[in-house]
Amino acid sequence: MAGATKRLTIDGRFSMRRGAYLESPSMAYETWGELNAAKDNAILIFSGLSPSAHAASSVEDPSAGWWEDMIGTGLPIDSKRFFVISVNSLGSCLGSTGPASINPENGKVYRLDFPVLTLEDVADAAHAVVESLGIDQLHTVVGCSMGGMSGLAYCVQHPQSVCAFVSVSSTTRAEPFSIAVRSLQRELIRSDPKWRDGNYDAEDPPLVGQRLARKLGMISYRSAEEWVQRFGRERSTSTLASPGDRFQIEFSVESYLENSAQKFSGGFDPNCYLYLSHASDLFDFAEHGGSLQAAFKRLELERALVIGVRSDILFPVHQQRDLASGLREVCPDTTLVELDCSKGHDSFLVDMDAFRPVICDFFR
Amino acid sequence: MAGATKRLTIDGRFSMRRGAYLESPSMAYETWGELNAAKDNAILIFSGLSPSAHAASSVEDPSAGWWEDMIGTGLPIDSKRFFVISVNSLGSCLGSTGPASINPENGKVYRLDFPVLTLEDVADAAHAVVESLGIDQLHTVVGCSMGGMSGLAYCVQHPQSVCAFVSVSSTTRAEPFSIAVRSLQRELIRSDPKWRDGNYDAEDPPLVGQRLARKLGMISYRSAEEWVQRFGRERSTSTLASPGDRFQIEFSVESYLENSAQKFSGGFDPNCYLYLSHASDLFDFAEHGGSLQAAFKRLELERALVIGVRSDILFPVHQQRDLASGLREVCPDTTLVELDCSKGHDSFLVDMDAFRPVICDFFR
Numbered sequence: 001m002a003g004a005t006k007r008l009t010i011d012g013r014f015s016m017r018r019g020a021y022l023e024s025p026s027m028a029y030e031t032w033g034e035l036n037a038a039k040d041n042a043i044l045i046f047s048g049l050s051p052s053a054h055a056a057s058s059v060e061d062p063s064a065g066w067w068e069d070m071i072g073t074g075l076p077i078d079s080k081r082f083f084v085i086s087v088n089s090l091g092s093c094l095g096s097t098g099p100a101s102i103n104p105e106n107g108k109v110y111r112l113d114f115p116v117l118t119l120e121d122v123a124d125a126a127h128a129v130v131e132s133l134g135i136d137q138l139h140t141v142v143g144c145s146m147g148g149m150s151g152l153a154y155c156v157q158h159p160q161s162v163c164a165f166v167s168v169s170s171t172t173r174a175e176p177f178s179i180a181v182r183s184l185q186r187e188l189i190r191s192d193p194k195w196r197d198g199n200y201d202a203e204d205p206p207l208v209g210q211r212l213a214r215k216l217g218m219i220s221y222r223s224a225e226e227w228v229q230r231f232g233r234e235r236s237t238s239t240l241a242s243p244g245d246r247f248q249i250e251f252s253v254e255s256y257l258e259n260s261a262q263k264f265s266g267g268f269d270p271n272c273y274l275y276l277s278h279a280s281d282l283f284d285f286a287e288h289g290g291s292l293q294a295a296f297k298r299l300e301l302e303r304a305l306v307i308g309v310r311s312d313i314l315f316p317v318h319q320q321r322d323l324a325s326g327l328r329e330v331c332p333d334t335t336l337v338e339l340d341c342s343k344g345h346d347s348f349l350v351d352m353d354a355f356r357p358v359i360c361d362f363f364r
Numbered sequence: 365m366a367g368a369t370k371r372l373t374i375d376g377r378f379s380m381r382r383g384a385y386l387e388s389p390s391m392a393y394e395t396w397g398e399l400n401a402a403k404d405n406a407i408l409i410f411s412g413l414s415p416s417a418h419a420a421s422s423v424e425d426p427s428a429g430w431w432e433d434m435i436g437t438g439l440p441i442d443s444k445r446f447f448v449i450s451v452n453s454l455g456s457c458l459g460s461t462g463p464a465s466i467n468p469e470n471g472k473v474y475r476l477d478f479p480v481l482t483l484e485d486v487a488d489a490a491h492a493v494v495e496s497l498g499i500d501q502l503h504t505v506v507g508c509s510m511g512g513m514s515g516l517a518y519c520v521q522h523p524q525s526v527c528a529f530v531s532v533s534s535t536t537r538a539e540p541f542s543i544a545v546r547s548l549q550r551e552l553i554r555s556d557p558k559w560r561d562g563n564y565d566a567e568d569p570p571l572v573g574q575r576l577a578r579k580l581g582m583i584s585y586r587s588a589e590e591w592v593q594r595f596g597r598e599r600s601t602s603t604l605a606s607p608g609d610r611f612q613i614e615f616s617v618e619s620y621l622e623n624s625a626q627k628f629s630g631g632f633d634p635n636c637y638l639y640l641s642h643a644s645d646l647f648d649f650a651e652h653g654g655s656l657q658a659a660f661k662r663l664e665l666e667r668a669l670v671i672g673v674r675s676d677i678l679f680p681v682h683q684q685r686d687l688a689s690g691l692r693e694v695c696p697d698t699t700l701v702e703l704d705c706s707k708g709h710d711s712f713l714v715d716m717d718a719f720r721p722v723i724c725d726f727f728r
Contacts, residue, residue, distance in 0.1 A: 173597060174597075175588060175591070175592050175596075175597075176591035176592060176594075176595040176615065176616075176617035177583070177588035177591055177592075179617055179618065180579075180582075180583050180621060183615070183621070184580060184621070186611055187579070188552070190611060191556075191572050192555075198610075208555050212548070212551060212555060216548060219541070219545060223541075224541035224677070227540035228541075231540040232539075232540065233540070233543075233648060246638075246642075247550055247554060247642060250646075251543050251547070251645065252540075253540035253544050254544070257548070278611060281615065284597060313588070313677075316588065
């Protein structure tokens with residue numbers, strides 16, 4: 001674990017929303033800036049499914065973070081003004097307790113004995129971190145992609161401890177297209193014989209299934225429009241192809257997917273991926289009160305910002321509009337920004353010039 | 365093979381566009397109606413990737429065909445007026461010669477020894493059928509999905525033998541999003557250990573890979589909008605789930621995909637699927653002359669119709685517009701119809717009430 005990572009052990013039994021508990025789970029997090037005396041300048045950031053807590057570089061860990069251009073001195077989430085906290089989601093394999101962690105009750109890796117994970121659990125575990133830092137009320141909760149749903153869960157479960165909420169390319173609950181994509185991604189991993197019902201050999205994980213799942217992910221994270229501009233029908237010059245293979249890589253878009261898949265698939269525990277992906281499908285904000293309207297009424301936000309991207313097919317822009325409408329009912333100071341980025345869902349990671357001014361305005 | 369299926373053996377060496385040849389390949393086809401004395405009432409139909417030649421029922425084969433509501437007495441493609449020919453594509457496993465056929469030169473199943481297949485080969489093999497029926501000039505070539513590209517290949521390779529062309533949810537060449545989807549579908553089949561580099565056991569084919577590829581297919585054939593209406597976040601009551609499975613089917617959209625995949629995957633030869641899918645990626649109308657414009661100039665059409673669907677993500681509507689614009693340059697009597705169907709690419713198979721009037725108008 002890199003030098004910037006802090007760790008909290010949540011003592012005792014941590015109850016999970018769908019039943020069962022975790023014994024004294026750990027949370028990995030990083031912080032930037034200083035908590036002020038009034039303790040009212042803290043921002044909590046929830047990431048998408050796969051990143052670690054390392055959202056930005058720091059003296060302790062100078063490597064670039066997943067939102068490097070957003071967090072830091074003089075950046076939109078300005079660490080000179082704010083105390084910024086980024087958590088690794090509960091259920092992940094990047095520092096926080098998840099299916100790849102050892103169950104302290106029996107000394108074995110949880111694997112599929114890990115209880116069903118929900119984004120409400122992710123939110124509550126992050127809340128424990130916030131409490132441990134002596135913060136009663138957050139200035140803002142920011143969540144990207146899956147993290148936007150975790151953030152919404154945080155706001156509805158701890159309404160008095162959040163002043164403002166920023167949702168980046170997220171939603172109140174997944175639509176069936178996104179569920180279908182994620183369900184198939186999970187099945188690709190589970191269909192790899194090396195997955196062995198979750199009992200894969202750590203030295204020989206289901207890399208084929210993970211690689212295929214990542215390719216499907218990329219198809220849903222980017223946009224057709226971007227790829228027309230970027231690749232068209234350009235042929236690949238890659239050396240990834242096996243000569244003589246009838247169906248070898250031929251088009252640039254194929255080698256792009258292959259490169260992306262090879263980079264990702266070794267770096268994430270397959271069971272953790274399955275749990276977090278499943279949690280994304282399960283989340284339904286309407287469960288908090290019986291309807292979306294009732295759920296929104298539980299919030300006590302002063303300000304909210306919803307950002308979406310027109311080319312996003314995974315969290316489509318009509319879902320951003322619905323989220324903003326719901327928030328506005330209970331929090332009139334809600335802003336909706338629809339960005340015309342072409343890079344699909346991933347725009348919040350790769351089209352920073354479009355996102356920075358919006359986040360900057362919000363925190364000005 | 366059903367009673368309505370006719371068969372043509374194309375004697376001698378059939379040269380393939382990308383090299384090599386097939387020795388005396390067979391073509392399966394069906395016909396409806398009668399060729400008139402002037403031999404000017406013949407319509408040739410190219411299907412999408414997976415259907416057989418059985419496009420509609422007949423006395424010889426009363427089972428419903430893949431375009432049952434479109435072809436027949438009193439239907440838009442009226443078999444009282446027209447002599448309708450539907451071919452099973454070269455490379456398929458449903459009657460025509462393909463990778464699952466026996467190579468007469470060595471008595472072995474071709475498998476991956478089958479030469480690279482292109483849609484130009486599919487078109488030329490269909491042209492042999494048309495010639496064998498004594499037809500010099502077709503009234504119209506109609507092609508759906510992949511079949512639209514086969515039809516375009518037919519029109520450009522045999523310009524004087526086609527009067528009119530109808531493209532249904534097709535294009536001049538695939539964009540990278542569609543290539544990515546199909547490339548991944550192929551990889552899902554090839555990643556199934558039972559595929560064995562194409563040498564799978566006929567009794568134990570790579571059904572898992574085929575099932576997964578079909579699910580990805582369904583995600584691209586339908587539309588997010590349709591699924592919101594149809595499934596929302598409804599839970600499945602299916603018995604497909606294995607109890608106790610942590611990641612069992614939970615949402616209706618998941619059981620829909622599972623049902624669809626189970627229905628399809630046993631019915632199509634995996635190698636044939638790979639070849640036809642690959643041919644769809646390879647096709648580029650611009651190869652006929654060096655540019656799209658040059659290719660369009662080779663056509664000698666009197667009339668054309670391009671139909672597309674706004675919710676289609678595989679052959680998106682802007683591609684239909686481009687195709688219609690290109691055709692109009694050389695064939696002023698070109699009509700573009702953009703349908704507002706919600707069922708995505710598959711609309712031409714499942715939303716017949718929208719398609720019938722358009723086809724009917726064209727042939728009136």
